[in-house]
Amino acid sequence: MVVHGLSDDDADRIFHALADRTRRDIVTRVLDAEQSVSDLAERYSMSFAAVQKHVAVLERAGLVRKVRRGREQIVHAGLDVIHQAKSLLESYEHLWRHRVARIDALLAENDTTRGD
């Protein structure tokens, strides 16, 4: 079953990756501007290796991309995957927005037919 170009495994990797606060924070930061792994490591009270591990989880999910520039490893946002994940959640919201619209219509209909 493929929705929005994501396989089931892709979707699971994305959710697993985003279930961690540090990883969500990393995604937010690189969405704003690319960051080197060392820049990121300075921002968190954890070892360089631990931050690297978080980046690797995000990379496997496609939420970030890593490129080597000289001695630095630069982390970019994986915009296409972030966009796919977002639209997946939005479509579930739409499902409920439509249900609520039908509930409203149903209640309005009852109001006008009441009293017969």
Place this chain on the structure above:
Amino acid sequence: MPVLDTRLDTDDLTLTVVTEIDATPERAWQLWADHRQLEQWWGPPTWPATFHRHELEPGGESRYFMTGPDGSKGHGWFSIVETDAPNRLVFKDGFAGEDGEPTDPEDYGTVTVTIEPAGERTRMSVQTRFRSAEQLKAMTEMGMAEGMTEAMGQIDALVAA
């Protein structure tokens, strides 16, 4: 303004939709309790739902199918965990096979409905807790089908209202 808020929490894989409707809590409860009313809003217009079993009491079971434009059927089930009419309903919601029975009884979303008075209206919040991202995807398929048949402008109008 029917939909007040939607909130996604990726930590525990929940999505909460908060709505306010023009009805009493008792009337809102009937939307769930009366299967003929539930049928009118649970499935998209192009995939109307038919409930052939609906027992809204703790331990009760529901079975339904939705019929697509090409006549194909998608089966589903509820298993009622908790009821406190007209304020609270908790049930498991999953997919079923062609025989109408759960394909995997362990693969379900837990839906918690909270209904409370809000002035002259009623606030209804529906929280769905998914067990996996895969399941969330399967559930959105129906929303997708619907999104294609209904004008996007309608959604925008809802959001803007």
